Amino acid sequence: MEIDACPPATAANPFHQIPAGLLDGFVRHDLARGCLFAAPGDVRNQVLIIESGRLRVYLAGESRELSLSFLEPGDIYTTHTPTYVEAVSATTLWLMDTRAFARKLASDPSVTPVMMRVLGRLLANAVNLIEDLAFREVPARLARFLTGMAERRGRPLDGGIWLVPLDLGTEDIASLLGSTRQTVSSLLNQWERDGILQRQGRRVLYIHSLDSLRRLGAEA
Amino acid sequence: MEIDACPPATAANPFHQIPAGLLDGFVRHDLARGCLFAAPGDVRNQVLIIESGRLRVYLAGESRELSLSFLEPGDIYTTHTPTYVEAVSATTLWLMDTRAFARKLASDPSVTPVMMRVLGRLLANAVNLIEDLAFREVPARLARFLTGMAERRGRPLDGGIWLVPLDLGTEDIASLLGSTRQTVSSLLNQWERDGILQRQGRRVLYIHSLDSLRRLGAEA
DNA sequence: AACTGTCCGTCGGCTGGCCGACAGTTTGTC
DNA sequence: GACAAACTGTCGGCCAGCCGACGGACAGTT
Incomplete structure (x- = not known):
């Protein structure tokens, strides 16, 4: 199971390695512990970057929940996908509307590779989970x-x-x-x-x- | 199940609606029916656009296979993810190395939204499949x-x-x-x-x- | 010490659906 | 039109693991 429940501890906060320009246009935001930040069906699609704290991304069925991943400082995510996102502990993050972000991408091509890598990693995790559920x-x-x-x-x-x-x-x-x-x-x-x-x-x-x-x- | 086994039918081959510039740098390639085009662990990552025919994208376990999607003319895919890709029928497609494609993205930002939409759709499909396997x-x-x-x-x-x-x-x-x-x-x-x-x-x-x-x- | 809430261990029943087998049917090829 | 190859329908056996139930262990709190 390749679920990233527990990434390696790093001395420095990886959030601070994010190129400064990337954050332009993002808005800082705080979440209390336990706060449900997003749910499937939300109209607003947002791109988010975690500064500190921890978010849990999960799916919910009738009576069960399945955690997809835990987001940690430096991670980038998008609510494009129909998942729940919940603050496991008090969390600070930076937000931007997906639409606005798309315009930013068009005007600043240097952001593109970052975004591609993010999506690629999400996709790889998802595929691994599918393999587990289907075959193991x-x-x-x-x-x-x-x-x-x-x-x-x-x-x-x-x-x-x-x-x-x-x-x-x-x-x-x-x-x-x-x-x-x-x-x-x-x-x-x-x-x-x-x-x-x-x-x-x-x-x-x-x-x-x-x-x-x-x-x-x-x-x- | 939102698997895109079957994109909307169009009278014309949707491949021919692809903007001409997008194909610049791609190489045309033919696959015989039954040909295994990619497997997990392949070093080469490629972006591919289907002109005609049909490809199956799937995962394989011990004794079972799970199809993620069938690719049809006009579809775009990338072997970034550890999946098998196989020609179900004789197929003509256009190939480009992921690296080269990344450079193309940087020089021509108009390609970016297309790519984002492709990845987003793949991700949404994957999440839906996870929901199905886990809950339904x-x-x-x-x-x-x-x-x-x-x-x-x-x-x-x-x-x-x-x-x-x-x-x-x-x-x-x-x-x-x-x-x-x-x-x-x-x-x-x-x-x-x-x-x-x-x-x-x-x-x-x-x-x-x-x-x-x-x-x-x-x-x- | 009794009361309460939360979590863990274990059991038996029940069932969704996988698997193997086989017969019948359609399709493709010469 | 005949033969092979591929697909389809159906049945019964079987089992992983979900589910409900219940009792025990450990906090706290009064």
Whole structure:
């Protein structure tokens, strides 16, 4: 699962690496934690750039939600797509109307490659998620999610053990995988019994055999 | 299902409505029927414009394939995403390297909106497909696919009946929906027995009750 | 300590729909 | 018009995993 739930920590805020000219015409805006910023069906289409905080992009069905990605400082997104966007923590971002942005693109071609890269990355993420949903079963998705977390966030300890901070509840993980709390719960406990991993409290995960997880993730 | 398996029918080949300047720098190329044109992991990224014929864009798992879209004359695509692209029938297309195309974009800003629209449409399709896979069951997906075809391609006849050209086999439809031939076949036949629709040969579909289909598509 | 809200583990039932199999039908080709 | 190749309809077996239910563990709060 290539969901970007947990990008690598960077010392500097990547927002400040954005070329100054790009922000011309954007308006600064603050969102409180928990604020729903956009929903499918909104008339206004906007381009947004995150300065600080964290946004969650997700789809909602009858009784389930599926998270597509988490936006972090420096990320650019557009509400063109019919998704919900919600502030997971207090967030500062810069906004511009899609129409106005299109005019900006026409007048300043240097913006184009940035935009292309943004769209390309969104598209690649979406395709990866489609592959997961269409071809992989829940155990494989969970295993891939965990190995991804370990690679991005984990710290290796002695004896091939990895310490992975994990500040998501069972339900949150399930929502990232397009599965349910119960299924994820029983898989995690099964693997704990198998000695593949170990949960420590609610925020920390020890992975004893990353290889086993990789094998599980490659299956099906 | 908003998959663009079937863009709006136009009397003339839509390829010839493409502004002449857009093709500058592209190279004409012919593909035989069945030819695999691109696969994930290819180093070359290309932009392609279809002149005639038909291409299928798809993902492949262990033993199943999922079609993302069928490309028809006038369509533009880019192999940026890790997908397979295959000629379903003999196809003539115009190619350009992504790098070169980026330079073209920079020098001729009028191309940008076209490209943005292409990427935006791909992204919207992908998100819709994710929603379908995550939240909707096969009957709802099929119903939405059919109503989409009717809206885009269909012609209303007398008595609320719609004539919808449909040159896809059962298997093709199933692959667009992430389902199987058997399931789609039995659903279509069930609905035919219910009087909702009627298949005429392999290329034409009559929809007697678009409302029923809409209701089926809204379910789950 | 009792009360309450939130989260986790586990079980059994139920079902959507995948899969294999096979027969029947249409289409294309020589 | 005959033969192959490709497509379609249908059935039954089977299983991943959703869903509801319930009890236990851990906070807080009074």
